[in-house]
Amino acid sequence: MGYRPVAVTDADGSVHLTDPHGSCSWLGDTTYGFGRACRSHDLGYDLLRYATEKGGELGPWARRAIDDRFAADLRARCAEVDGGAGCSALADVTTSAVAFNSWRQGYGTPRTExxxxxxxxxxxxxxxxxxxxxxxxxxxxxxx
Structure with missing residues (x-):
């Protein structure tokens, strides 16, 4: 996909691969620091696109797993920064928007629209x- 993923170590010592150029497309990094979760989610979607380009589309289970990991990452970030109700609400809205879009696209390969x-x-x-x-x-x- 034209880049090398970057390994990022979280405060708890867990390592996540990310798209170094990824972003939280519609909301930015946020004051809660959602950037790492968004860059990991972007990498996941790029992996789905790459698999499709190479003739091996993974199926709906893969997109659901990537979206589920994204939701868990956002919840973990809110707990890490003690973001309270505001952080949780933003994480829920973001997760819902991603889930709606994945459903709308039939859990297939993500498309740019x-x-x-x-x-x-x-x-x-x-x-x-x-x-x-x-x-x-x-x-x-x-x-x-």
């Missing part, structure tokens, strides 16, 4: 939900 169709869809859904309420406010104001 444009974000804009999802943003437009979300804006349309919010507009459809909020539109009638906003329109009724304007109707009341104009009818006075």
């Amino acid at each position: 444009a974000v804009w169709p999802y943003l437009v869809s979300a804006a349309l859904i919010v507009g459809a939900a909020a539109g009638p309420s906003i329109a009724s406010r304007f109707r009341r104001r104009w009818s006075r």
Whole structure:
């Protein structure tokens, strides 16, 4: 995939392989230091892509295992930094977003996709939900 994984030793002495260029794509490293977990998750997804490129797609179990490891890494990080409810909530939201995306992609090989169709869809859904309420406010104001 164009890079060599880097071994990172955590405070508890455990060693994790990571993508040195990986990141927490939508939230950054966070004040809780989720970066190592995200870089390990990125490496896992790159391994899935590599296996597929070489003709040996691993199957849904592999993506589930990588996502499960990511969730465990985030929980462990929250415990390590004593991040409290804020850290746990962010870890849960992040884990849920990853799980949803993996489900949406059928637990297959991760694909890079444009974000804009999802943003437009979300804006349309919010507009459809909020539109009638906003329109009724304007109707009341104009009818006075």
